[in-house]
Amino acid sequence: MVYMRLLDQLKQQRDFTNNEQRIAAYILANLPAMTTIYLKDLAAATYTSHSAIIRLAQKLGFRGFREFQTALTTAAANEAHALDTVDANFPVAPNDDAQTIAKKMAALTVNTINATYQQLDTGLLQQVAQTLRGARRLFLFAQGDSQMRARSFQNKLVKLNQFAIIAEEYGDEAWNAANLTPNDVAIFISYAGTTRTHQQFVTYLQQQKVPIVVLTGNPDSPLLSAATYPIVTVQSEYNFAKIGTFASQAAFEYVLDTLFSLMYAQDLPTNLRSLQQKQQLMQAGPLTTK
Structure with missing residues (x-):
């Protein structure tokens, strides 16, 4: 691939x-x-x-x-036709004013999304969406900034009545890995894809025949060899020498948003009816909080 x-x-x-x-x-x-x-x-x-x-x-x-x-x-x-090139690692200069910085960040975000789109295997994403939708439970393994993207994905899944677990919350990652079954899905989100515990877990989970999704920015990540569904989005971002994880996290957010949208679209009429019913409960029914 x-x-x-x-x-x-x-x-x-x-x-x-x-x-x-x-x-x-x-x-x-x-x-x-x-x-x-x-x-x-x-x-x-x-x-x-x-x-x-x-x-x-x-x-x-x-x-x-x-x-x-x-x-x-x-x-x-x-x-x-690309926007002005912006250094993903150091997108601002000492003499940049607010307007220049805002323009650069807009360009960086747009360029990142365009670059990620061109790398996507949409057939693979469709398979992942179907697998996630059919899973009994979803376990999200992610640390640092990537865990923020995982939490955003977790929040969206509630709209589909699907509840994902942040596996590395409260230091319970080993317990969560031990509880996974072939009816669940493990999702690893890591830009470098070299975290030692993640390598341990994917090796074990592969042996247990647990479906594994790996989302990474490193085409040489050791996690990929064990992944059932490898999703790689390469950005011009260093592992350490940078002021922020702007490009990698914009790319991850975009991929996860796309996956959620694919999941939602699998039964769009039913999901829209459910949305309308639940909004009525919360806006003008027994679950109104305002």
Whole structure:
């Protein structure tokens, strides 16, 4: 499965040969020209061969150069229409005024959502939504800022009469992991995806045949090998050197909101009727609190 956007793959150059690194660097430096370049010209410009370029295209998930070039054309168009680039780790400068900072944060959020959307496997998300909706219980494993996203997701699920458990609340994560069954779902939310206890838990839960959802920003996370449903959204955000987790948390919130919406849409008429009935109870009925 291709986790990252094409341009991210070309920038990160994971497992690239020397020739492939040279091809990737040339493409990134001349992206607008990729829309019309011929295979022979790209080979000549990078001092490589037709077969080397085709092998790179296939490594990135494409059948051949034509399909690769089509994806590059789309990437070039998206880059041309993107908002101003903002450093996800240090989005503000010493002389920025309030308006500039507000504009930068808006751009960072919009760019993050757009980047995340392009990485989504919607078929996988649909499977996850169906699995969550059919689960007996949901256990959310998350720490720090990611736990705030988990709590937001937990709050939304109440509207579907589905009650998730924050597994690491009150230090009860081991007890909660021990109580999980194949009828439940464990959801791990972690940008780095390297937390040692999470690695312990996913190994155990996989052995117990518990469905596991992993939401991470690290395509090399050791959690992914045990995940039933791996969801990876890569952002240009460092693990430590940053003033805030703006990009990663915006991405996680967007993915979880999308999952909730998919769950809600599975039986939309019933859910809307339930919403109307419960709103009447709370607004003009026996559950009115105002």
